[in-house]
Amino acid sequence: MLKEIGDDCAGAVRFVSPERIDDTRRSGLSPISESEIGRRLSQLESDPAAARSINDEGRFSLAGAQAKIALRLEGDSWYIPWGSEPTTHILKPPRSDFSGQAEDEHFCLKLASALGMRAAQTSVQSFAGSKAIVVKRFDRILHQGKLYRVHQEDMCQALSVGPASKYESDGGPGVADIMQIVSGSQRRLEDRDALMNAIVFNYLILGADAHAKNYSILYTSEGFILAPLYDVASFAPYVKSPKDERLAMRIDRYYKAAQIRRRHFERMARSCNYPAKKLLASLEKLALAIPAACDQVGASAIDEGLDTTFIEKLVRALKSRSQQALDTIVASPK
Ligand SMILES: Nc1ncnc2c1ncn2[C@@H]1O[C@H](COP(=O)(O)OP(=O)(O)OP(=O)(O)O)[C@@H](O)[C@H]1O
Ligand SMILES: [Mg+2]
Structure with a gap:
C-alpha cells in the first residue's frame, strides 16, 4: 500500500x-x-x-x-x-x-x-x-517561502503497538503509557500538563474516541514535543443511554464516565507520577471555564454559518456534563 x-x-x-x-x-x-x-x-x-x-x-x-x-x-x-x-x-x-x-x-x-x-x-x-x-496540518511548516514536512508519530507508532490495538480495551495504550512517552518530551513539564489537560478535557466533553492514535508527538531538531490536539469530538450530543458514555481510555479502572469519581482521577495521576492535586485543580478550572467558553465558541460558530440547532444542542450537553463533573468529582470528596 x-x-x-x-x-x-x-x-x-x-x-x-x-x-x-x-x-x-x-x-x-x-x-x-x-x-x-x-x-x-x-x-x-x-x-x-x-x-x-x-x-x-x-x-x-x-x-x-x-x-x-x-x-x-x-x-x-x-x-x-x-x-x-x-x-x-x-x-x-x-x-x-x-x-x-x-x-x-x-x-x-x-x-x-x-x-x-x-x-x-x-x-x-x-x-x-x-x-x-x-x-x-501541523506536520507541515512554511519557512522562508518553502514548505517542509515535520516528522510526527502517533502514540501507537511511538509505542510500537499495531493500529488494531489503538483502543485500550483491545489491549492498546492507556494514559500512563502515553504519559511515559510524553515524559521524554523536550518540553517535559509543559507537555505532561498538556497531556493531563487533554485527558481531563476528553472526560469533560465525553471525547469517546480519544484513543492512542489520536495523540501524537512531533519531532524537532532537539528531540520531540507533544503535537497539538486533533480529531477531538464530543459524543455527548449522540448519547441515548448512560451505557453510551464510555471513554476510549480508562481513568483508573473505569471506562464508563458515570462510574468515575475523584479517587479514580487521583489513582490515575499516581500511575503517571503526576501530582493528583494539580490534576484535580485543572479539572475544576476547566469544568468552571467550559460554560462561558462554550457560549463564546458557540456564538462564533453560528456567525460562521454552522447549524444553529446542532451547536445549541452540543453547548447544552457540554454545559450539563461540566456541571455533572463539578458535582461528582470536585464537590464530593471521594
Ligand atoms: N492537523 C493534523 N496535522 C497533521 N496530521 C494530522 C492532523 N490531523 C490528523 N492527522 C493525522 O492523520 C491521521 C488521521 O486523522 P484523524 O484522526 O482526524 O482521522 P479519523 O479517521 O477521524 O481517525 P479515527 O480513526 O481516530 O476516527 C491522524 O492519526 C494523524 O496521524
Ligand atoms: Mg483519528
Whole structure:
C-alpha cells in the first residue's frame, strides 16, 4: 500500500518504489476545482479511494477510520500536489450516521483552544454542497517561502503497538503509557500538563474516541514535543443511554464516565507520577471555564454559518456534563 500511495504521509516519511524515484524528483501542483472536491467528498463514504482519481499524479496516505482527502491550499485555491510537494490540509466528510459530526469536531477543537490548549486549526466548509471539516496540518511548516514536512508519530507508532490495538480495551495504550512517552518530551513539564489537560478535557466533553492514535508527538531538531490536539469530538450530543458514555481510555479502572469519581482521577495521576492535586485543580478550572467558553465558541460558530440547532444542542450537553463533573468529582470528596 505504502509503495503505491506513500508519496505524502503523516509526518516526514515518503515511500516511493525504485521505478518511480525519478518521477518524484520533479514536482508540481495540479489545480482542483471546488466542485471536483465536492464530487470526491460525496463519493468517499462508499468509495474511500475516491480521494484521488486514477489520473492524478500526486498520492497520499493517512491513518484513521474515516475516509479523507489531503490537499494543498495556496491562497484561496486548492491543488493536488505531486512529486515532492506536500499536502497542507486534510478534508474529512462527516459520517452520515452522526449528523453534525464536522461541526462537533470543529467546535471541540475551538473550545480546546479557547481553554488554552494547543489544537489543530479547523473550519467547516461546503464544496459544491458537500460538507467537510478542513484541518490544517501541523506536520507541515512554511519557512522562508518553502514548505517542509515535520516528522510526527502517533502514540501507537511511538509505542510500537499495531493500529488494531489503538483502543485500550483491545489491549492498546492507556494514559500512563502515553504519559511515559510524553515524559521524554523536550518540553517535559509543559507537555505532561498538556497531556493531563487533554485527558481531563476528553472526560469533560465525553471525547469517546480519544484513543492512542489520536495523540501524537512531533519531532524537532532537539528531540520531540507533544503535537497539538486533533480529531477531538464530543459524543455527548449522540448519547441515548448512560451505557453510551464510555471513554476510549480508562481513568483508573473505569471506562464508563458515570462510574468515575475523584479517587479514580487521583489513582490515575499516581500511575503517571503526576501530582493528583494539580490534576484535580485543572479539572475544576476547566469544568468552571467550559460554560462561558462554550457560549463564546458557540456564538462564533453560528456567525460562521454552522447549524444553529446542532451547536445549541452540543453547548447544552457540554454545559450539563461540566456541571455533572463539578458535582461528582470536585464537590464530593471521594
Ligand atoms: N492537523 C493534523 N496535522 C497533521 N496530521 C494530522 C492532523 N490531523 C490528523 N492527522 C493525522 O492523520 C491521521 C488521521 O486523522 P484523524 O484522526 O482526524 O482521522 P479519523 O479517521 O477521524 O481517525 P479515527 O480513526 O481516530 O476516527 C491522524 O492519526 C494523524 O496521524
Ligand atoms: Mg483519528
